[in-house]
Amino acid sequence: MRVWVLLYNPRSENEGIYAQKIGDKNVVIAFAEEDDAVRYSVYLEAQDFRSPVPEAIDEGEITEFCQSAGYEYYLVPAGELCLPPEQNVAQTDWQPDEQTMIEEFRRRLEGLF
Numbered sequence: 001m002r003v004w005v006l007l008y009n010p011r012s013e014n015e016g017i018y019a020q021k022i023g024d025k026n027v028v029i030a031f032a033e034e035d036d037a038v039r040y041s042v043y044l045e046a047q048d049f050r051s052p053v054p055e056a057i058d059e060g061e062i063t064e065f066c067q068s069a070g071y072e073y074y075l076v077p078a079g080e081l082c083l084p085p086e087q088n089v090a091q092t093d094w095q096p097d098e099q100t101m102i103e104e105f106r107r108r109l110e111g112l113f
Helices: 035-045 059-069 098-112
Strands: 004-006 017-020 025-031 055-056 070-077
Touching: 004 035, 004 059, 025 059, 035 055, 035 098, 055 059, 059 070
Parallel strands: 025 070
Antiparallel strands: 004 025, 004 055, 017 025
16 A cells, blocks of 8 residues: 655655654654645645655555654544644754755745745
């Protein structure tokens, strides 16, 4: 089964995956439907969080990744409203490179026009 995860810098050396910190656990949030992943990404951007890119991935791959990285995994069922937490962590495990930050800033400025 294919699921949708939220990635930063997909297919690059600086790729990162969106996860929520719940208690002392990192939980990768995956979506059964692309539309739900896109909606969640928009909600993150509205909270001034870096905007991740929804990417389809085999569910087996993501569960294997989570097991190897010590992460938990949660699949949001199709059509279920899932909202990001109101507060983001102050420091993420993944840090964008300078070029990524410039491109994101440019994209946000272009969105204003």
